[in-house]
Amino acid sequence: MAVVTMLIGLYAFLTGIAGIKQCRTEGFQVRSFMFVLVSIGIIVSLFIPNKEWQFLLLLVAFILLHLLAIAQGIATNGRINYRHHIIRFIFHCIIILMV
Numbered sequence: 001m002a003v004v005t006m007l008i009g010l011y012a013f014l015t016g017i018a019g020i021k022q023c024r025t026e027g028f029q030v031r032s033f034m035f036v037l038v039s040i041g042i043i044v045s046l047f048i049p050n051k052e053w054q055f056l057l058l059l060v061a062f063i064l065l066h067l068l069a070i071a072q073g074i075a076t077n078g079r080i081n082y083r084h085h086i087i088r089f090i091f092h093c094i095i096i097l098m099v
Contacts, residue, residue: 004098005046008058011095012042015065031072038064055099062092 016039022032038061045057069088073080 004095008095009043009046012039015039031068031075034068038068055096058099059096062096066092
């Protein structure tokens with residue numbers, strides 16, 4: 001379980017760093033700020049001792065991350081990169097199943 005927690009923490013940390021970097025380079029955007037907030041929420045949820053609540057919060061956070069990634073893709077590229085979102089979805093499913 002410690003490996004899963006570290007993997008989720010690292011994923012949230014890197015996502016938060018990407019959101020902060022985007023805020024600095026492109027100026028404040030609500031999407032970037034939401035990436036940072038959801039990442040902080042994921043890291044905080046790792047410290048919840050109740051596994052059922054932790055699972056539920058991680059599920060909601062991963063859904064939010066996925067929706068934010070879709071919005072980001074539409075805003076930056078004007079379209080959705082289906083392969084990227086399928087891989088992201090599979091990664092999120094694997095992480096959730098490991099929790």
